[in-house]
Amino acid sequence: MTGSAxxxxxxDVSAGYGGSDIITSVTLAAAQGRITTIAGPNGAGKSTxxxxxxxxxxxxxxxxxxxxxxxxxxxxxxxxxxxxGYVPQERNIFRNLTIGENLRIGFEFIRRKAPAKEFxxxxxxxxxxxxxxxxxLNHVAGTLxxxxxQMLAMGSALVAGPTTLLLDEPSAGLSPRYxxxxxxxxxxxxxxxxxxxxxxxxLIEAMRIAxxxxxxxxxxxxxxxxxxxxxxxxxxxxxxxxxAKAKATEPDHVGITDxxxxx
Numbered sequence: 001m002t003g004s005a006x007x008x009x010x011x012d013v014s015a016g017y018g019g020s021d022i023i024t025s026v027t028l029a030a031a032q033g034r035i036t037t038i039a040g041p042n043g044a045g046k047s048t049x050x051x052x053x054x055x056x057x058x059x060x061x062x063x064x065x066x067x068x069x070x071x072x073x074x075x076x077x078x079x080x081x082x083x084x085g086y087v088p089q090e091r092n093i094f095r096n097l098t099i100g101e102n103l104r105i106g107f108e109f110i111r112r113k114a115p116a117k118e119f120x121x122x123x124x125x126x127x128x129x130x131x132x133x134x135x136x137l138n139h140v141a142g143t144l145x146x147x148x149x150q151m152l153a154m155g156s157a158l159v160a161g162p163t164t165l166l167l168d169e170p171s172a173g174l175s176p177r178y179x180x181x182x183x184x185x186x187x188x189x190x191x192x193x194x195x196x197x198x199x200x201x202x203l204i205e206a207m208r209i210a211x212x213x214x215x216x217x218x219x220x221x222x223x224x225x226x227x228x229x230x231x232x233x234x235x236x237x238x239x240x241x242x243x244a245k246a247k248a249t250e251p252d253h254v255g256i257t258d259x260x261x262x263x
Contacts (some may be wrong), residue, residue, distance in 0.1 A: 006065075007032045007195035008053065008084075008166040015052045021060060022048040030212075031165070034185065035226070036194040038208045040216035042238055046179040046199045047089075050168045053197070054086040055079045055114030065075060067163060080110050085162030085194075089169040092153035095142030099133055099152055102141055106107060106156030118157075129188050141198050147178030151185060158189065165189065167198035170197040171205065203240065213238075 006029040016022040018249060030036040051057040053064060055076040064072045066082050075083065093102055107119045127134040132149040136144075136243040141152055150170055157165060166167050170186060171179040179202055187209040190196050200206040207213070210227040217239065230236055 005031060007067060008197060008261070009052070009063075011063040011065075013052060013064065014060075015048060015057050015059040017048075017057075021219065023052065023216070026062070026216075026219075026221055028221055028224070030195060030197045032195050033147050033190075033193070034211040035190050035198070035209055036212045036214060036250040037203075037210040038197065038199050038204070038214050039203060039236075040218055041196065043218075044216045045219040046216055047168065048219075050166060050199055050209065052098075054084070054088075054166055064212045077109070080160070080162070085115040085157035085160070087150075087157050087165070087167050087170065089172050093141045093149055095149075096140065097167035098140055099144075100137035102152055102156050103137075103159050109160045110160035121223050122159045122161065129158070129192065130155050134259050145178070146174050148176065149183055150182055150222065154185065154189065158194065164195045164196065167196060167200075169199055171200060171202050172249045179205055193254075204229060211223060 010028045013026045014021045014024050023126050026049060038046055040047065048057065052059055055071070055074060055078075057074065062072070063070060069082055071079050071084070076086070080086075081257065082144050086089040091097060094105065096131075097105070100123075104223055107114070107122055111118070132148050133155060141149065144152065151197055152197050153167075154170070156166070167186065171182050174182055175237050181199075183202075186196060186198065190209075192194045198206070207227045207230060213224070213227050213230040215222045215230075215236065222235070225233065225236075231240075
């Protein structure tokens, strides 16, 4: 790891499908040791951005750095070796395998030559973060609840020891009780020393644990806020409460109010 203050940097990245860009000239930074939420209305390009960060989609222009290292042209496995973990929203576990087997695959994919005892230490560290999984290592993953499957997906990404974790909608499809539990687990992961960048539609819960918020609208970054100031900003309230589209000519916002709204 370098002395950079940012775990992940994106510089003027444009990416999309076919000949069309979905995200355009995106520049952002996620600070080390913090939780950064990428927010935006439906269709803003959040999933495209996340896939570009993970290496599933090659940017047409721009640069992506992890801990100061340029990974723009690296494939997903190489980015994982560089310290980037990724949990997609769907198909993020092997349902026909046990919890223990899922964790072992996550470890050996990145650290295949490591001694067996290192896996045990890493696995137990993950189980400390997700106690719902402890004592169930022989349970088939497909029998778990939605919240438990998400915890297993996160654990499988964490077991190899990434410095930065990408989460695409960690609470999607979960009951309200499990939404709170899941985001509490994300906060615990962050407290363990992992930088987190996540997309999360449940903004009330996301603001409870996030440090920073980046707003993406129509494929472009519209501003960065401290989490406590995000929901009370007039631009944000217009987008998420009024349903109106933000004007392209409005300047970026950087935390201009003091009180978080319960919107």
